Amino acid sequence: RDFMGRQLVYDLPTRLFHWLFAGLFLVAFIIAKTIDDDSIWFNYHSLAGFTLGFLVLLRIVWGVFGTQYARFSGFALNPMDLINYFKGILTGKKKRWAGHNPASSWAAIIMMTVALGLAVTGYLMTSGPDKETFEDLHELFANGFIIVVVLHVAGIILHSILYQEMIALSMVDGKKVDVPISQTITSTRSGFGILLVGLVVVFGLHLFKNYDSQNGSLQFFGTTLQLGESEGNEFQEEDD
Numbered sequence: 654r655d656f657m658g659r660q661l662v663y664d665l666p667t668r669l670f671h672w673l674f675a676g677l678f679l680v681a682f683i684i685a686k687t688i689d690d691d692s693i694w695f696n697y698h699s700l701a702g703f704t705l706g707f708l709v710l711l712r713i714v715w716g717v718f719g720t721q722y723a724r725f726s727g728f729a730l731n732p733m734d735l736i737n738y739f740k741g742i743l744t745g746k747k748k749r750w751a752g753h754n755p756a757s758s759w760a761a762i763i764m765m766t767v768a769l770g771l772a773v774t775g776y777l778m779t780s781g782p783d784k785e786t787f788e789d790l791h792e793l794f795a796n797g798f799i800i801v802v803v804l805h806v807a808g809i810i811l812h813s814i815l816y817q818e819m820i821a822l823s824m825v826d827g828k829k830v831d832v833p834i835s836q837t838i839t840s841t842r843s844g845f846g847i848l849l850v851g852l853v854v855v856f857g858l859h860l861f862k863n864y865d866s867q868n869g870s871l872q873f874f875g876t877t878l879q880l881g882e883s884e885g886n887e888f889q890e891e892d893d
Contacts, residue, residue, distance in 0.1 A: 658830065659826075659828035659829060659830050659832075660828055660829065660830075660832040660833075660834060660836075660837040661827050661828050661837050661838055661839075661841070662721075662722050662751055662752055662823065662827060662828065662829050662832055662836070662837060662838060663722055663723070663752075663823060663824065663827040663828075663838075664719060664720045664722075664723055664827065664838060664840070664841050664842040664845075664846070665827070665841045665842055665843050665845070665846030666715050666719060666723065666842055666845045666846045666848075666849045667715070667719065667720075667722070667723040667824075667827075668824050668825065668827055668846075669846050669849055669850055670708065670711070670712045670715070670849065671824045672824070673708055673849075673850070673853060674705065674708060674709070674712075674764075674765075674768070677701050677702075677704055677705040677708065678701075678705060678768065678798065678802075680698070680701045681698040681699075681701035681702045681705060681771075682698075682795065682798075682799070684697055684698035684701070685698040685795070690881070691881075693866045693869065693881065695881060696864070696866070696869050696871075696880040696881045699775055699779070699871070699878075699880045700857070700860045700861060700864060700871070702771055702772055702775050703772055703775065703776070703860055703873070704853060704856055704857045704860065705768050705771070705772065706768060706769055706771070706772025706773070706775075707772075707852075707853065707856045708853055709765050709768050709769050709772075710769075711849055711852060711853070712765060713765075715845070715849075719842070719845075720838045720840070720842060721752070721838055722751065722752030722753065722838065725762075727752050727753070728752070728753050728758035728761070728762065729750060729752075729753060729754060729755040729758045730755070730758055730759065730762065731755070734755040735755040735756065735759060737755075738754060738755040738756055739756075742811070742815060747815060747816060749831050749832075751829065751832045751833075751836040751837075754812070756805075756808050756812075757805070757808065757809075760801060760804070760805040760808070763801050764798065764801055764802070764805070767794050767797055767798045767801065768798070770790075770794040771791060771794045771795060771798065774787045774788075774790045774791040774794060775791055776873070776878065778791060779871075779878040779879050779880050780873075780876055780877075780878050780879075809821055818830055827841060860873075864880075869881025
């Protein structure tokens with residue numbers, strides 16, 4: 654057998670994306686749910702959300718040009734594979750997947766799509782007159798995101814129990830067990846990982862620099878976005 658312990662399947666950009674994606678969403682979600690929307694601090698959830706959207710765009714590029722299991726063509730998106738995956742869980746006939754299994758493949762696609770939906774609706778509700786319409790869509794995307802995240806985490810726990818494998822570690826060191834050497838990747842693409850982080854940091858700093866907390870506005874590449882109500886901010890400042 655050509656199985657030799659844990660083998661490399663996920664490159665560094667894919668792993669860094671995973672944790673940046675989780676971190677940015679948590680920051681945006683926690684701020685949105687715990688801070689009053691009249692506070693000047695509430696608008697920072699928008700900055701995190703726009704940065705999350707930018708991160709997803711970078712991931713889409715990597716999904717085309719990345720290594721084998723980073724590419725979307727390497728995702729298990731055949732509906733029958735998903736059905737058979739769940740049947741295997743129920744019957745005990747478990748199939749190993751070198752890269753993303755069908756459940757995580759679909760979860761990744763849905764979460765990236767919803768994250769883009771959050772960024773787009775966030776932009777539209779702060780740049781035009783139809784705020785309430787896009788605000789409802791924005792909240793719908795956010796709640797949908799939470800549902801998918803909960804199911805994804807539950808799936809990871811279930812997989813870890815059934816397969817006796819700490820699958821979450823694969824997004825730390827990029828390695829999985831029982832993967833044939835012929836199906837591994839040969840490079841972590843560390844340079845692209847550093848580039849990914851650098852681009853996200855630069856984008857985030859650009860937003861932060863162009864955000865005016867006094868009136869809750871953001872200069873977003875030539876467009877002025879009104880992230881918060883200026884009257885509410887003035888009231889907040891007077892209280893301070």
